[in-house]
Amino acid sequence: MIRVVLADDQEMVRMGFAMILERAGDIEVVAQCRDGVEAVEAIRRECPDVALLDIRMPRLDGLEALRLVSGLTRVVIVTTFDHDEYVDRALADGASGFLLKDSGPDLLVSGVRAAAEGDALISPELTVALLERTRSAGSSRPDVPGVAELTERELDVARLVARGRTNAEIAGELFISLGTVKSHLGSIQSRLGARNRVEIAARLWESGLLP
Structure with missing residues (x-):
């Protein structure tokens, strides 16, 4: 069973996410939190496998909470805001995923499972922009x-x-x-020296095999 701490300042969002995750069968929401301070306390208390954190929350936002707990659990950022700087900062600070709230229930469950397995999942609509920034920031390496x-x-x-x-x-x-x-993903990661699917994608973009 994957144990999850869920943090969002909107009660309806928390309840909706909790229902989606509990229905998956292999996920248990062990704490629901209204802000980043409660989230950090719950993560330290419950030692969950995964924490789902909103970005804009009272007292302590999700990105600051991520910085405090990234060594304690795997964190997936779930937010309405797709600003490039949020995505880049979250991944740089150790997030195991970045999902938009309107990505749908299937991706939410997949994001939690991927994080629990040590992988990373990003909403598809953010992936191309992220990897284009990664490629343009470095030199071309065919x-x-x-x-x-x-x-x-x-x-x-x-x-x-x-x-x-x-x-x-x-x-x-x-x-x-x-x-x-x-099985293929395991082989791909081994051949490319990639830690997760985000790094697999980055290698493909760097290689020039994607338009």
């Missing part, structure tokens, strides 16, 4: 180590990861099982 070693199927999976697809969506588009997707 010969990215490990990319040439990927099999054709691994390249298919990696390209879909770079487009922000979830494991379930990749399985559906390629007509393969979820287990096969996870």
